[in-house]
Amino acid sequence: MRKFLLSAGLLFSGFIFSQITIGNDVSSAYAPIYPYQNNGYTQSFYSKAAIGASGTITGLVYEMKAGSAIANSDVVDVFVGMTDKVVAGNGSDWVPVAELTKVYSGKITLVNNKVTIEFTTPFVYDNAKNLVIAVDENKAGYDSSASRFLGTQAQNGAVIYKGSLTNGTNIDPSNPGVGTLNNILPNVTLLGLNLPTGAPVCSTVTTPADGAVNQIFLPKIVYSASAGATKYYVSVGTSPGGTDVVNRYDNGNQLDYYFVYELEPETTYYVTVTPANEHGEASACQSTSFTTGTPVANDNCSTAEVVTLPYNKNIDGAFASDSEGPASCNGEPKMNDGLWYEVTGTGGNLTIKVTPTSFWDPAIMVKEGTCDAAACLAFVNAASYQQAETVVISNSVPGKKYYVNVGAASIIDFTEGKFTLDISDDGTLSTNDLNKKSEILAVYPNPVKEILYINNAKSGNSYEIVDLSGRKIQSAKYNDGVNVTKLQRGIYLIKLGGQTLKFIKE
Structure with missing residues (x-):
């Protein structure tokens, strides 16, 4: 996720309208309210460094996703206070409502995807402590689950929320019960504060x-x-x-x-x-x-884990390193050098299945006979994120060693995720010729500033660009390059032709 601090003093009709805005990402937040609840109570924590100014806060502005509605969630009480807390430490770590000031009580309105709350009681903020904003949503009824306020990734506990799904059950801010911690802090504009001048202070x-x-x-x-x-x-x-x-x-x-x-x-x-x-x-x-940390024991082919059939294991690949560089077939890099396993042929068909259990895109490579084999018996990267990959070694040679690499489907360093590995021998399996070498796509230049090209890509095929959280950023038909000039700097994934590749936008 990308997170920004935008602070501005805007000039309107000859006078200064002061405001400080914190956050500019588009993640879905559970605060200040979550419309897909009967009612709820939230507290959000904003650091004094992010605010950077003292003064009188006269109101708040929040923004929602396009198409959102709050017709059944538009009656609120708003409380503001100062606290030493940076985040809530657990689900019971609320700032007591008795220590907060009620600054607004009544109906809120969504106009052009924004909710503006003008305080009936302005709040004096001294910037000596952090700011906590609490919102108690009191109207019975539900809005769409797609109706969400926009937020920005922060520390876990930057938001604590409690929702009620039961009609007639209204959460009491003085005794809200055990809430849930969250790390998406709602973007907010603090009205009435002036943009600080001078050099900024240090971040944390x-x-x-x-x-x-x-x-x-x-x-x-x-x-x-x-x-x-x-x-x-x-x-x-x-x-x-x-x-x-x-x-x-x-x-x-x-x-x-x-x-x-x-x-x-x-x-x-x-x-x-x-x-x-x-x-x-x-x-x-x-x-x-x-x-x-320390790499996994089977980080390299030479230290592959010896498998006894049938094999079934839940594995966390986060500590597989790419220390030997991308794993290759005939000198052509194919995938990350992930975790290695040694399987002995039985004369039957060996089935190797990798099922990701976290958000990542695995690939499977099989070498035959020795780790030093240049050729690959099989390489599979047919599915995408959170989808299983399967290799079948037909008529395996009894006693022959097969070396299996499970790693990220990228030739750029990428952290392996969690997965379930199943390896079995079944002589009744139908014969599948998986020795065909898939044409792997490659992106260049990488890093890229303007136009990203994809080697072996066919014009007219659809592509999709997502960020590392899985959020779709861009999609279209591939036609002699992809214009990425509007992307912000960072790491992205492009999906095309059943393959997913990582690239860096400068």
Whole structure:
């Protein structure tokens, strides 16, 4: 997900209308209200660094997805307060409503996908603490499940919500019960506050947590917004403040950073994020650290797990490294070098099935006889995300070794997900010739700025571009290249012809 802080003072009819907007992503939020509930109560936490100004808050503006409706969810009480909490720690960690100020009570209206709430009691905010906004939705009835407010990814617990599905049951804010933590913070505009001036303050790196251990080799760096910042410089090194891995990368106004290449296992890394704007950079921003984990034992073909048939196992592939580079067939890279398994032929048909149990796209490669074999007996990448892949080795040779690689269907480093691996021997299976070599697609240039080309792609075939959360960004017919100039910088997946490839937009 991409996260932004947009802060603005807008000029209308000769006077200044002050406002600060936090968040600009399009994720579906459960706050301030979730219309697909009979009623509900939510609290959302906004950091003082993201607000960056003191003053009197006179109202709020939220935005909903196009086509949303709140006809059965438009009676609310709104409370605002200040708190030391950054997030709710658990489902009972509400800020007591007695510590909040009721700033509005009544009906709200959706106009042009926006809900504007003008406070009847303005709230004085000193920017010494974080801001909590609580909304109690009181009208019985339901709206569509597609009616959602827009939000931005944050720390888990940035929102706590409790919904009721039962008619006649209205949640009491003074005793809401156990709620649910969520990491999608609703985008909000705080009316009445002035845009801060001067250089921004330092952000807080929230993911990985400072001192975290056993981290995957392609972690995502997430940090908090800093009021007034227009860009963030990201540095990563093997010592505090170091830049030997990433040297002051200009990450624009994005609040998350993706590594393109895997980090080394069992290594401590230090992350420094420096917000900046036209007035200068934040000063003396401190580094946080995290340590990567240990690769799985069967990370390479030479250490493949020896399988006893029948084999069925639930596996987490997050700690498979791509240390030996992409797995290849006859020198042509095909997929990530994931987890390896050794199977002995029985004379019957061997069936190998990989069923993903988390959001990722697996592929299967089989080498025959030795790990050093250049040719592949089979390579399958016929399905897409969260869909099973199957290879059948017909009439396996008794006593012969078959080496099976299960990895991400990409030649660029990609973290393997969770999956179920089934390997069985059944002499009654019909013979399937899976030795045909599938033509693999390849994207170039990668990284790309303007036009992305796909080698071996056929004109007229439909393609789809999604982000790493699975959200569709763009789709059309392929015709001599794909224009990606409007995409924001980051990592994307393009699906075409039954294959999924990863590319980086500069």
